[in-house]
Amino acid sequence: MKNSLKLAIPKPCEKQEWSSEFISNKEEFCLLCSEKVYDATTLSDTELHKLVNQKDRPKCMKFKKSQLNRLLTVSSNHFNYIQLSNAFYGLLVVGLMTSCSVQKQSEKSIADYEQLFQTDSFFNDTLKYAIRGIIIDSETNKSVTVKCFVNLQYNGYGVWSDDNGRFKLNIPEYFVKDTLNISIVGGNYKNDYYKEFTVLKSEVPTNKVIIVEQMEEIVIGSYITFD
Known part of the structure; x- marks a missing residue:
């Protein structure tokens, strides 16, 4: 399995016509190309990396544009606990500051x-x-x-x-x-x-x-x- 990879769609589909028949929560059948289309828009980089490295990986998928043409960031189990805690604390503080700023701005707008x-x-x-x-x-x-x-x-x-x-x-x-x-x-x-x-x-x-x-x-x- 490759440790790092990028995904790209050389020729994106401009039109789709979905079947009304239910396949699964993650797959839809396109009537125009007769392929099952897998919805990868909610997958993390790690999940996406694992999926495309499977032998039976989907042929056609639905992506967010930000998921394409960049190296996927795959999680690792070798993080230092203290570093992770400090990073989490820093993100939490930034998140709270951002949340307060957005809340004040939204309240005024509302x-x-x-x-x-x-x-x-x-x-x-x-x-x-x-x-x-x-x-x-x-x-x-x-x-x-x-x-x-x-x-x-x-x-x-x-x-x-x-x-x-x-x-x-x-x-x-x-x-x-x-x-x-x-x-x-x-x-x-x-x-x-x-x-x-x-x-x-x-x-x-x-x-x-x-x-x-x-x-x-x-x-x-x-x-x-x-x-």
Whole structure:
């Protein structure tokens, strides 16, 4: 087994057409190329390294762009405990400082947008089961300008946000459950967003500020390995 390797997809697939038949949580069948496509987007470098070194490794896989064209970092069991503890402590301190900074910044942004719930006529109605909101980009703290689809996860019923990131999901009473699981999907190929959140029936109607992050670009195709 090679200790270090890189992965690359010389010719990424530009189109896919997925079969509706269930294979597994990690595999989908592409009707265009008649191949099983393995989803490697959630694998760590160590897991990815192990997978591609197997004899029966998948022929075609789905990767995050950041997983390709770089040396995979494989974990080792020979770390010094003190070094590891110090590194963990340092990361913890940095993480706490970053978390506090982001939290303060987000709170200010949320407060600013929540004022629109009082002043913008878009949010003033008498709908009984409405979930209204503004979708905010986590990096810019501005409302998203691309269309996002806001929908109920269990049946796909939903609405598109407008050019100002506002949405109004008016749920028919026969779709209302005690817990409403909502997902937001949107953007274009290089600027996608995804977010899940839950709203209780007792909370609707409600107005919410939803902060979303840009999803990393996904690359699909037959891959090669090299040092």
